[in-house]
Amino acid sequence: MQAAKQRSWNRRLEAKQKRIEKMKGITSNRIIPTHQIVEALETLIMPGDRVVLEGNNQKQASFLSAALAQADPKKLFNLHMIMSSISRPEHLDLFENGIADKVDFSYAGPQSLRMAQMLEDGKLAMGEIHTYVELYGRLFIDLIPSVALVAADKADSAGNLYTGPNTEETPTLVEAAGFSSGIVIAQVNELVDELPRVDIPGSWIDFVVVADQPYQLEPLFTRDPRHITDIQILQAMMVIRGIYGKHGVKSLNHGIGYNTAAIELLLPTYGESLGLKGKICKHWALNPHPTLIPAIESGWVESVHCFGGEVGMEKYVAARRDIFFTGHDGSLRSNRTLCQLAGQYAVDLFVGSSLQIDEAGNSSTVTRGRLAGFGGAPNMGHDPGGRRHSSQAWLDMMTDTNPLARGRKLVVQVVETFQNGxxxxxxxxxxxxxAKKDIGLETAPVMIYGNDVTHIVTEEGIAYLYKTDSMEERRQAIAAIAGVTPIGLKHDVKKTEKLRREGLIALPEDLEIRRTDAKRSLLAAKNVEELVEWSEGLYEPPAKFRSW
Amino acid sequence: MKLAFLFPGQGSQKVSMLHSLPDHSAVGEVLQEASDVIGENIYNLDTAEALTSTVSVQLSLLIASVAVSKAFEAEGVRPDFVAGHSVGAFGAAVTCGAMDFADALKIVKLRGVLMEQAFPSGYGMGVISGLDAKSVCDMVEAIFSEENPVYSSNINAADQITISGSIPGINKVLDQASQGGARTAELLNVSVPSHCPLLNSVGDSLYDKLAHINIRSPVVLYASNRKARLIRNSEQIREDLAFNVSHPVRWYEISSLLCEYGTRLLIEMPSGNVLTNLNKKTLPGARSVSVDENGFENCFFLAKRFCS
Structure with missing residues (x-):
């Protein structure tokens, strides 16, 4: 049978070829001259395009975002931007200047106030707020990009890219556009004859441009041990003994707070004294946190897979290839998408922190009048229903004898009962x-849902929520460790004994932890200098963390 | 790296503030122009006695801040953003090119006179630290009465909120705030209940006057006090200059927004360092300095280094 009408099945490809044809006046190969980048973007991008712009919370395609913001809004308009993180001023200038009008994103922490204002003022139309994995997923389903703007360290003349320690989300964004007849443009810090290794093959890349400055990179995961408090040390002791040790947690993810930095720094001291080495904390989905150095050097850690790199950790990682994923050149290979998936499905435990927790254990980092989004925490801070492999810690969460019973991921919230101020x-x-009402969202922006949380830790004690079998019991356990907050004040202290007996809560004394022992002297490193010493001089902290 | 100039409002004045400005020809020119426009010797404005009048206070702040911003300009340092707190908005408007200095002097003088006349006694402002805006709003709404009106007004930091209204109403809120967990709650030494609806008529009169003043689209973004937006629209600037007197100054949002727009150095014009101290708490990622505390030369050096 002949089709009634001839139709092309290559329209996206034909459109791409037409655009590339028009580039002849700008370049005869795949290298765009630096000073012609705005003109090139105006040529390669069309109004209404879906443009994915690389910008996560660390690495930013800053040269390309700045260039796009300089485009003529008469030539480029109605762009639909997809950005995992809205971090730089020009990301929102795109909307202010009338170049883009719609955005799908996952995190906007560094622009959260302006983001909320522009929504209120009708200056941008919001698609959806995602977690990282969701947004990456949609790039292959219903948000397939027409153009990808990404950043790499180096390129060769064939367009092969070296992304080095900061590979992050680049391969995912390139794949989504590159294999759907979209156009991929990479900014690089330099053009070289020979790359240390190829992270992304040149056949996936359409154009390369040498940026006038290296891409923006933030040392986001460096926590100076100097700022860790005695209360955080007390909480870290409780977590190590009352959660990691109790359940035998071997694989895990940590957030970027000082409370998790404290845990990392107590493993070689307090953890060692409990005889837990080799029994807990062996496999990590984690960026190369400098505060993990003492635990690595003491032989606690077997493997670390990273979302991204960390400024200053390059030489240390390259010298510890048994621990980190590295290329044949020796430098770290990170991958945000894969590490998020690993953190979702393959680790036993996630620890996070929060600004607010309600009586049912739901938590949120929302501040009224700001729109910060989610990032990756909800990917890791939930019990993935698709998990089928078991482990000691996962099985330890089973509380009934139902023949179909299964284990659970440990989702831990560590908070002090009061924030600053x-x-x-x-x-x-x-x-x-x-915020749901203010901003007009379909659902309230909850970071971690209460029914996913298995443990809450405060300076008062631990609530073992996975053991509770009714909402009432869950509320009681939370209230019992909520101090003198409005929720804690509702707690009837007479019930405390019963909750302790039943193991629904544990106070520090129940874990044989003396509050007076929780001192900074327990930290394996008390400042950045000592982290450098632990690393045998391989860790090279950025200037802002050097005080010597 | 972006640079912002900040222009302080009432409370930042100091005796002899106009006598102790940096020695720069641009400063001298501004002081001379001010004397010519106002028709009196401006060196009489900053005595202890003169500064008991809000008219002298507001004029002194405008003159001092514009004088120093002109000195920076003469040395080739121009801000990317300007933000003023309350009457500071006029210095900001002059510096960003939205308004002539001579016009600002006339309007600010009128603003002072109208404010002084509006509430001769029994009204004022208080400041509460250690509670957030919502907690203070809830308290104020519960205590407000027609007889003793009180409003929450400026949001200076996440946990520093001012209230404005009748003295008995203010005292009730301060008492309750003290009991409700505030770190400090105290009456301010001002006699005008600024930044609340009690000054609506002052705002209206200023608008009538400003309607006949030439307001231009500025060369750099101007931070609106009322809306906490960075704006370029001359009509919106006109409204902000008129009505900020009767609306809360959303300084906390303004300073956060400056940072989101890429500001990494904030220089506060004379006098004082009130805004700098607020910013140091709110904006740990940026450098905040004041000409009064750090000196003109040091601020100039930082601006050259940060923003070249």
Whole structure:
């Protein structure tokens, strides 16, 4: 049978070829001259295009975003931007200048106030707020990009890219556009004859441009041990003994707070004294945190897979190839998408922190009047229903004898009962509920849902929520460790003994932890200098963390 | 790296503030122009006695801040953003090119006179530290009465909120705030309940006057006090200059927004360092300095280094 009408099945490809044809006036090969980048973007991008712009919380395609913001809004308009992180001023200038009008994103922390204002002022139309994995997933389903703007360290003349330690999300964005007849443009810090290794093959890349300055890179995961407090050390002791040790947690992810930095720095000291080495914390989905150096050097850690790199950790990682994923050149290979998936499915435990927790254990980092999004925490901070492999810690979460019973991921929230400025963390109602109304969201922006949380740790003790078998019991366990917050004040202290007996909560003394022992002297490194010493001089902290 | 100039409002004045400005020809020219426009010797404005009048306070702040911003300009340092707190908005408007200095002097003088006349006694402002805006708003709404009106007004930092209204109403809120967990709650030494609806008529009169003033689209973005937006629209600037007197100054949002726009150095014009101290707490990622505390030369050096 002949089709009634001839149709082309290569329209996307034909459109791409037409655009590339028009580039002849600018370049005869795949290298765009630096000073002609705005003109090139105006040629390669069309109004209404879906443009994915690389910008996560560390690495930014800053040269390309700045160039796009300089485009003529008469030539480029109605762009639909897809960005995992809205971090730089020009990301929102795109909307202010009338170049883009719609955005799908996952995190906007560094632009959260302006983002909320522009929504309120009708200056941008919001698609959806995602977690990282969701947004990456949609790039292959219903947000397939027409153009990808990405950043790499080096390229050769064939367009092969070296992304080095900061590979992050580049391969994912390139794949989504490159294999759907989209156009891929990479900014690089330099053009070289020979790459240290090929992270992305040149056949996936259409154009390369040498940036006038290296891409923006933030040392986001460096925590100076100097700022760790005694309370954080007490909480870290409780986590190590009352959670990691109790359940035998071997694989895990940590957030970027000082409380998790404290845990990392107590493994070689307090953890060692409990005889837990080799029994916990062996496999990590984690960026190369400098505060993990003492645990690595003491032989606690077997493997670390990274979302991204960390400024200053390059030489240390290259010298510890048994621990980190590295290329044949020796430098780290990170991959945000794969590490997020690993953190979702393959680790036993996630630890995070929060600004607010309600009486049912739902938590949120929303501040009224700002729109920060989610990032990756919800990917790792939930029990993935698709998990089928078992482990000691996962099985330890089973609480009934149902023949179909299965284990659970450990999702731990570590918070102090009050934030800075006297704001209670445990509250009657999350600000996320108000934000839903203010911003007009379909659902309240909850970071971690209460029914996913297995443990909450405060300076008062641990609530073992996975053991509770009713909402009432869950509320009681949370209230019992909520201090003098509005939720804690509702707690009837007479019930404390019963909760302790039943193992629904544990106070430090129940874990044989003396509050007076929780001192900074327990930290394996008390400052950045000592981290450098542990690393045998391989860790090279950025200037802002050097005080010597 | 972007640079912002900040222009302080009332509370930042100091005796002899106009006598102790940096020695620069641009400063001298501004002081001379001010004397010519106002028709009196401006060196009489900053005595202890003169500064008991809000008219002298507001004029002194405008003159001092514009004088120093002109000195920076003469040395080739121009800000990317300007933000003023309350009457500071006029210095900001002059510096970003939206308004002539002579016009600003006339309007600010009128603003002072109208404010002084509006509430001769029994009204004022208080400041609460250690509670957030919502907690203070809730308290204020519960205590407000027609007889003793009180409003929450400026949001200076996440946990520093001012209230404005009748003295009995203010005292009730301060008492309750103290009991409700505030770090400090105290009456301010001002006699005008600024930045609340009690000054609506002052705002209206200023708008009538400003309607006849030439306001231009600025060369750099101007931070609107009322809306906490960075704006370029001359009509919106006109409205902000008129009505900020009767609306809360959303300084906390303004300073956060400056940072989101890429500001990494904030220089506060004379006098004082009130805004700098607020910013140091709110904006740990940026450098905040004041000409009064750090000196003109040092601020100039930082600006050259940060923003070249």
């Amino acid at each position: 006297n704001k209670p963390v445990f509250v009657e109602s999350l600000d996320a509920v108000g």
